[in-house]
Amino acid sequence: MIRKCKEHGYFRGEVCPECGNSGRYVLDDEREERLGRFVSGALRHFPDDVGLTMDKQGWVNMDLLCDIMERRYRWASRERLVSLVESDVKNRYEITGSRIRARYGHSVDVELDYPENELPYLYYGVSQEEVDMLLDAGIAPLRQTYVHLSTTPEKATESASVHTENPVVLEIDADEAQNDGIEFMAVNSDIVLAESVPPEYLVVVEMEE
Structure with a gap:
């Protein structure tokens, strides 16, 4: 389950891990899983199949993804997509301005542009x-x-x-x-x-x- 704490933002579970507040309901477990599968497929594996154009670095247009997502799932919304991204402890996705992409896990051909590793x-x-x-x-x-x-x-x-x-x-x-x-x-x-x-x-x- 995804909820939103007024002070600490989106979180997964019953209470905010920062303050213990129950927060506001955003997405239940079943819909979280369904939306997560769709976003993973769209941003990692088959963007063309759902009508998205992906650039070489894996970015797609956030507004277009929301439109496609909302046509597929009546209960979906931009906030619920943002909550999925921001509450993800595995940090699988990122949003920058009007764009969104998967950080890793791609099977489509992408040329990601993250910083050079510094660990020996x-x-x-x-x-x-x-x-x-x-x-x-x-x-x-x-x-x-x-x-x-x-x-x-x-x-x-x-x-x-x-x-x-x-x-x-x-x-x-x-x-x-x-x-x-x-x-x-x-x-x-x-x-x-x-x-x-x-x-x-x-x-x-x-x-x-």
Whole structure:
């Protein structure tokens, strides 16, 4: 559920995490999920199919997206779209002026323009079956435009746990790779993007039990 606190803005849950105020109702769980699926599809995977024109950096016109969204869902509104974006703890989308885009997760061809990564090491969680293959061939995107790397071993483990019960974490020597011309973009505090990561920058992290 998404609600709005007068003092702290949109939040997810029953009470504002900043002050404990219950706030004003904006969107229930079912509609939040439906709207989230639509926005994800429109901004990451099939903008053309819903009637959007996306530029090279992944931006689309906010007013047009709202018009399309409101025709599809009678209960949808600009405020509900903004609430979805601003309350998202995963920071999946961003709005700038009259434009909106997904920060990551694209399967369409985009050329994102985020700042260069400044962390010396990055991390990537995989299944045990994938380890040897990736150490030999490197990391390349499968169904997405970019490889999504994590900023901590814990975040890499969390991401990989969605797909495997016993994830293995690979450490990427981002400092050396960037010195060699490999580009890494810092999307937010958790995610860094790369077009690919060659195998010579990868080692397995020995996680503490």
